[in-house]
Amino acid sequence: MEDLTETLVICALLLIIALGTPFFLSRKLRVIKYVSWVIAAFLALFLFIIVPYNGYWTDKEAKYRVGVYQLDITNSNYHRIDLSKFKSITLKLKGDYTFLLNENAPFLVSQSGTWLYWIDGDEPIIKLKFNNANYQYSVSRVDPDIVLDGSLLKEAKPGDKIAFKPKK
Known part of the structure; x- marks a missing residue:
């Protein structure tokens, strides 16, 4: 369980960095802004959809035991x-x-x-x-x-x- 907590904290920090990066970049670095938004989207997908889904099935199977x-x-x-x-x-x-x-x-x-x-x-x-x-x-x-x-x-x-x- 500790491994999952560490993974979630790291992903949350990376998500904050990826979301915040575009606001500090100039217009000349437009490509980096878009890449940052794409990275943020994938991290959000991981944090808010994949991890809770896996935890749901783990809890459901644990109750079976x-x-x-x-x-x-x-x-x-x-x-x-x-x-x-x-x-x-x-x-x-x-x-x-x-x-x-x-x-x-x-x-x-x-x-x-x-x-x-x-x-x-x-x-x-x-x-x-x-x-x-x-x-x-x-x-x-x-x-x-x-x-x-x-x-x-x-x-x-x-x-x-x-x-x-x-x-x-």
Whole structure:
């Protein structure tokens, strides 16, 4: 989200410069005035049409992800413990972009944090932040499951993963 804010600030400043430039140029520099107006038009198009449109779809898809997810034992693998003992664990993604687990999960680095749904080009990404540990993974627009790999698991080995599926 910080990247988008920086981009918007830079585009807004360039738009102000592009709009203001023609007023300070003499009549002899007419071509530069027209080029400045064209640049301003493209920046305005970007700021007021393209960016809000993309944000609308990002928010709409993020709301689709809000809900309660149940630990999916069949698609999870963790070498240290028997996950069937923890089948009642749920992960709740809230609309205020926070999440929490309903009980202690000894295989995860934390029980709560923040989340963000982001579209990077065509690929949707969910960014999770457990305390100070940042983690992001690509998600399918069709498959609502959340799969956490070894980077968020305590003492994970290659192939370890924890999967959550929407609770019915």
